Amino acid sequence: VNDIANTIAAGLLARLRAALGPKGFVDDAGAMAPHLKDWRGLYQGTAPVLLLPGSTDEVAAAVRICAEAGVGVVPQGGNTGLVGAAVPRAGRGEVVLNLKRMNSVRLIDAADYTMTAEAGCVLADLQKAAADADRLFPLSLGAEGSCQIGGNLSTNAGGINVLRYGNARELVLGLEVVLPDGQVWNGLRRLRKDNTGYGLKHLFIGAEGTLGIITAAVLRLFPLPRETATAFAALRDLDAAIELLSIVRAGSGDAVSSFELVPRMAVDLCLRHLPGIADPLARRHSWYALIEFAGTAADGRTAAALEASLAEAMERGVVADAAIAQSQDQARKIWRIREELPEAQVRAGANIKHDVSVPVSKVPAFIKRADAALLSLVPGAETLAFGHIGDGNVHYNLCPPPGADLVAFMAKTEAVGKIVFDIAAEMDGSFSAEHGIGQLRRQALLKYRSPLEVEMMRSLKRALDPKGLMNPGKVL
Amino acid sequence: VNDIANTIAAGLLARLRAALGPKGFVDDAGAMAPHLKDWRGLYQGTAPVLLLPGSTDEVAAAVRICAEAGVGVVPQGGNTGLVGAAVPRAGRGEVVLNLKRMNSVRLIDAADYTMTAEAGCVLADLQKAAADADRLFPLSLGAEGSCQIGGNLSTNAGGINVLRYGNARELVLGLEVVLPDGQVWNGLRRLRKDNTGYGLKHLFIGAEGTLGIITAAVLRLFPLPRETATAFAALRDLDAAIELLSIVRAGSGDAVSSFELVPRMAVDLCLRHLPGIADPLARRHSWYALIEFAGTAADGRTAAALEASLAEAMERGVVADAAIAQSQDQARKIWRIREELPEAQVRAGANIKHDVSVPVSKVPAFIKRADAALLSLVPGAETLAFGHIGDGNVHYNLCPPPGADLVAFMAKTEAVGKIVFDIAAEMDGSFSAEHGIGQLRRQALLKYRSPLEVEMMRSLKRALDPKGLMNPGKVL
Numbered sequence: 035v036n037d038i039a040n041t042i043a044a045g046l047l048a049r050l051r052a053a054l055g056p057k058g059f060v061d062d063a064g065a066m067a068p069h070l071k072d073w074r075g076l077y078q079g080t081a082p083v084l085l086l087p088g089s090t091d092e093v094a095a096a097v098r099i100c101a102e103a104g105v106g107v108v109p110q111g112g113n114t115g116l117v118g119a120a121v122p123r124a125g126r127g128e129v130v131l132n133l134k135r136m137n138s139v140r141l142i143d144a145a146d147y148t149m150t151a152e153a154g155c156v157l158a159d160l161q162k163a164a165a166d167a168d169r170l171f172p173l174s175l176g177a178e179g180s181c182q183i184g185g186n187l188s189t190n191a192g193g194i195n196v197l198r199y200g201n202a203r204e205l206v207l208g209l210e211v212v213l214p215d216g217q218v219w220n221g222l223r224r225l226r227k228d229n230t231g232y233g234l235k236h237l238f239i240g241a242e243g244t245l246g247i248i249t250a251a252v253l254r255l256f257p258l259p260r261e262t263a264t265a266f267a268a269l270r271d272l273d274a275a276i277e278l279l280s281i282v283r284a285g286s287g288d289a290v291s292s293f294e295l296v297p298r299m300a301v302d303l304c305l306r307h308l309p310g311i312a313d314p315l316a317r318r319h320s321w322y323a324l325i326e327f328a329g330t331a332a333d334g335r336t337a338a339a340l341e342a343s344l345a346e347a348m349e350r351g352v353v354a355d356a357a358i359a360q361s362q363d364q365a366r367k368i369w370r371i372r373e374e375l376p377e378a379q380v381r382a383g384a385n386i387k388h389d390v391s392v393p394v395s396k397v398p399a400f401i402k403r404a405d406a407a408l409l410s411l412v413p414g415a416e417t418l419a420f421g422h423i424g425d426g427n428v429h430y431n432l433c434p435p436p437g438a439d440l441v442a443f444m445a446k447t448e449a450v451g452k453i454v455f456d457i458a459a460e461m462d463g464s465f466s467a468e469h470g471i472g473q474l475r476r477q478a479l480l481k482y483r484s485p486l487e488v489e490m491m492r493s494l495k496r497a498l499d500p501k502g503l504m505n506p507g508k509v510l
Numbered sequence: 511v512n513d514i515a516n517t518i519a520a521g522l523l524a525r526l527r528a529a530l531g532p533k534g535f536v537d538d539a540g541a542m543a544p545h546l547k548d549w550r551g552l553y554q555g556t557a558p559v560l561l562l563p564g565s566t567d568e569v570a571a572a573v574r575i576c577a578e579a580g581v582g583v584v585p586q587g588g589n590t591g592l593v594g595a596a597v598p599r600a601g602r603g604e605v606v607l608n609l610k611r612m613n614s615v616r617l618i619d620a621a622d623y624t625m626t627a628e629a630g631c632v633l634a635d636l637q638k639a640a641a642d643a644d645r646l647f648p649l650s651l652g653a654e655g656s657c658q659i660g661g662n663l664s665t666n667a668g669g670i671n672v673l674r675y676g677n678a679r680e681l682v683l684g685l686e687v688v689l690p691d692g693q694v695w696n697g698l699r700r701l702r703k704d705n706t707g708y709g710l711k712h713l714f715i716g717a718e719g720t721l722g723i724i725t726a727a728v729l730r731l732f733p734l735p736r737e738t739a740t741a742f743a744a745l746r747d748l749d750a751a752i753e754l755l756s757i758v759r760a761g762s763g764d765a766v767s768s769f770e771l772v773p774r775m776a777v778d779l780c781l782r783h784l785p786g787i788a789d790p791l792a793r794r795h796s797w798y799a800l801i802e803f804a805g806t807a808a809d810g811r812t813a814a815a816l817e818a819s820l821a822e823a824m825e826r827g828v829v830a831d832a833a834i835a836q837s838q839d840q841a842r843k844i845w846r847i848r849e850e851l852p853e854a855q856v857r858a859g860a861n862i863k864h865d866v867s868v869p870v871s872k873v874p875a876f877i878k879r880a881d882a883a884l885l886s887l888v889p890g891a892e893t894l895a896f897g898h899i900g901d902g903n904v905h906y907n908l909c910p911p912p913g914a915d916l917v918a919f920m921a922k923t924e925a926v927g928k929i930v931f932d933i934a935a936e937m938d939g940s941f942s943a944e945h946g947i948g949q950l951r952r953q954a955l956l957k958y959r960s961p962l963e964v965e966m967m968r969s970l971k972r973a974l975d976p977k978g979l980m981n982p983g984k985v986l
Contacts, residue, residue: 145752146871147759190705201703204680217962224869226901227677227943229666229716230955231985232967236712240705257760276621283623284733284806289763330760331818335811342807393700395622425702464704471706479706486693490974491708497973498966509707 043127046103047083050129053095057135060084069130072121073114077473079122081108085131090210090218090249093131097247098216100129106506107131109243111153111185114177116389117472119242119508120185128506133184136249142167147255148207148224153184153248160253169255172199172291176376184248190240192468197424198291198328199256201468202239208252209235214245214499224252237494242470243505245498260332262291263340264365267347267356268319272398274352275423278323279394281352285343289336292326293424294372295397300420304371307381314357314368323423324372326365375420379431384440385418386432386447388454392463394426400461401428407453408432412446427467430454455482471509479509519603522579523559526605529571533611536560545606548597549590553949555598557584561607566686566694566725569607573723574692576605582982583607585719587629587661590653592865593948595718595984596661604982609660612725618643623731624683624700629660629724636729645731648675648767652852660724666716668944670848673900674767674804675732677944678715684728685711690721690975700728713970718946719981721974736808738767739816740841743823743832744795748874750828751899754799755870757828761819765812768802769900770848771873776896780847783857790833790844799899800848802841851896855907860916861894862908862926866934867943870902876937877904883929884908888922903943906930931958947985955985 175193329336359365414435609630640647651669805812835841890911
């Protein structure tokens with residue numbers, strides 16, 4: 035039996051090599067290694083080969099060959115995900131198919147405010163291509179220098195501009211997808227309105243490659259901001275964050291591009307671990323909001339609107355103090371506290387991470403309840419809650435008590451997660467706001483989503499991928 | 511056989527009557543009549559009963575009873591659709607299930623910018639409920655006084671605010687849906703970010719009730735505009751519309767709430783057929799744009815931005831002349847030309863209608879090509895192209911030559927449609943931008959969508975509604 039299996043496998047590899055050519059077929063162990071584990075090092079898999087197709091036709095050919103052989107295919111972009119969705123499992127013979135060679139921008143139409151890009155385009159390159167055409171592609175997140183748009187769409191990425199421009203899902207007009215049997219669905223329509231049947235593209239967005247492989251997309255563009263205004267506002271208290279959000283949404287013409295919650299501990303961590311960071315305010319406060327307005331006319335209206343909003347917030351006692359950046363350099367320094375916080379956390383040592391969401395109005399109550407529950411489980415620990423509060427999305431981390439045994443602390447990961455996710459669920463929230471499911475959150479999906487909902491997902495999976503070969507073992 | 515069928519049918523009706531009670535079970539022919547035909551009078555169907563469930567549980571009970579009996583169910587809202595999606599077919603024994611008794615707003619949370627509403631809420635009532643909470647629900651369209659939100663979502667309605675706020679689909683955070691077997695999917699999450707599996711809600715939005723019945727939804731709200739600015743701008747020519755769109759998107763901070771194309775013929779039709787309409791400009795021009803900016807701070811910035819944008823457009827030769835409304839009354843008068851145009855058309859007599867979309871930048875070329883083709887098919891006829899050009903959505907109508915035989919003219923409907931849809935398809939457009947498929951455009955769906963795409967839709971239909979009982983004969 036083993037001989038037969040080996041013969042079949044050898045035949046499969048020969049067919050894949052013939053279909054993709056030497057550039058598209060990598061079986062060197064060293065070259066494959068970075069594609070077999072996730073960057074956090076939580077998952078280490080194996081694969082008989084790494085495929086690097088250079089075109090949609092080559093993706094289709096590879097998927098068809100694997101489907102005929104009954105071999106699983108793991109689509110991979112920049113491999114920057116946090117839940118193990120883009121790496122193969124160990125010992126399952128799954129093929130990794132990385133899209134990085136498909137990195138052409140097929141079309142930018144400024145008058146149409148659209149861009150058609152292949153899946154392997156790096157996000158930062160797309161932002162730049164749009165800017166070169168005097169347009170904004172607003173998706174922006176920490177990994178933008180290496181993540182790829184195909185992965186961004188397959189995971190329905192979030193990031194710092196969601197409040198104004200929506201999640202990755204909202205930025206897509208059309209898709210091209212290689213289906214599990216190797217057929218190519220050309221849904222690359224660049225239409226704002228098109229009510230001709232079911233919303234097929236939405237099946238593949240956020241499906242983490244389990245229903246097909248996104249090979250290209252039509253993306254929405256926006257007027258390029260000509261001016262931004264940035265402030266670091268000390269809040270009266272945590273509840274004030276929600277009041278301030280309403281004030282700035284109205285005061286900006288609903289052009290708040292970012293509204294990030296920053297706790298005092300984040301400022302202290304950055305001051306302690308990163309060079310060149312300064313506290314933007316003279317006195318210490320418990321909670322801050324980092325606010326950015328973006329305006330598309332360079333007439334000073336944006337800064338004026340931010341100043342007027344903060345003045346109103348101070349008058350109403352919502353904001354205790356605020357620093358408004360007077361230069362791009364000052365704005366960058368303020369942003370460093372938010373953007374380099376993950377790096378400061380790494381330097382500070384291990385912590386237990388969660389990416390939850392609740393209805394926006396419930397964020398303060400969620401943080402207070404979760405804080406109380408966790409500090410009673412791990413006395414002396416510190417919680418670090420920060421992130422995209424304008425979207426109800428909290429990155430909620432637990433840091434060990436000073437001097438604690440880290441192995442013993444990290445062993446509590448599951449118990450801590452259960453508490454955090456249970457509270458989020460009780461508050462109508464989600465255990466994964468923007469990081470997805472992958473391998474890491476599969477059990478949580480089964481626990482926190484209703485059996486009916488899981489069965490609806492399974493019936494879609496069966497309908498589109500009856501052999502179960504697309505990114506097996508992920509999501510469902 | 512007939513006796514057995516009648517006995518089964520009688521049993522079904524008795525079970526439905528018992529489940530829904532006298533308020534929910536209507537078999538009086540007079541009361542049923544308006545629910546069996548569409549308002550344009552294109553489709554006349556029959557039904558054994560009209561169901562008016564008062565709760566989600568009653569919808570579920572009715573669907574379960576019908577599923578067990580193998581009887582089709584036609585979900586119906588305000589019955590204002592244009593494609594025959596909400597009425598039963600004739601002689602098929604399909605039951606009509608109208609949602610109008612489910613008209614409660616379950617929750618408005620202003621701090622959360624969300625509203626949870628039942629499917630039978632009339633759109634205008636939801637706009638008002640949001641405004642009473644100092645919030646905007648931006649969906650707005652001609653039928654808003656009678657259409658229901660369940661129908662709006664099931665058809666992914668468009669309307670006049672799509673450019674700024676998106677289609678109905680983009681306004682939904684969560685859904686409650688009765689599935690074809692009578693199970694209730696509670697997807698009423700009010701989260702901005704939730705990446706826990708497939709985008710299930712998007713299956714039901716725009717599916718015209720063929721995959722399940724939407725019974726409630728969580729809707730996104732926005733800051734309520736405090737000021738609007740309205741202008742009627744005469745364009746240099748048709749191509750200038752696209753240039754002007756870019757100028758006003760940038761000049762407004764991307765807060766253009768409406769950008770409607772209006773041809774001279776529309777002004778003339780309104781002047782001829784409607785009382786109290788005035789031409790906003792002294793001289794005649796071939797093409798106009800009706801532009802509205804909305805601002806959420808009452809500080810005059812909105813009018814200033816519109817004036818500055820139009821000044822730039824005139825300087826660049828894009829706009830030949832413009833009238834800016836100096837009062838709400840003037841703004842209303844300008845809007846009458848667009849809003850009452852359908853009524854003016856009715857008074858003018860029969861015409862052949864299409865609702866197409868193309869990429870925004872291609873709208874002028876589409877109109878020119880379609881005009882040339884149709885005027886060569888029907889010499890002396892006039893075309894009337896108007897609508898949501900900011901979304902690439904053109905309501906493209908052909909009016910008969912003066913004194914023409916109307917029956918002979920209307921007999922060309924199919925030939926005219928073929929020309930219009932073929933040109934739209936060649937320009938990567940859609941034969942149904944916001945009106946949907948229903949019964950009217952089923953053949954067009956089969957013709958203009960690829961066989962693969964139709965098969966993908968059918969496999970979804972089979973997965974979710976294997977017996978084919980949800981709104982049978984619609985869409986697919």
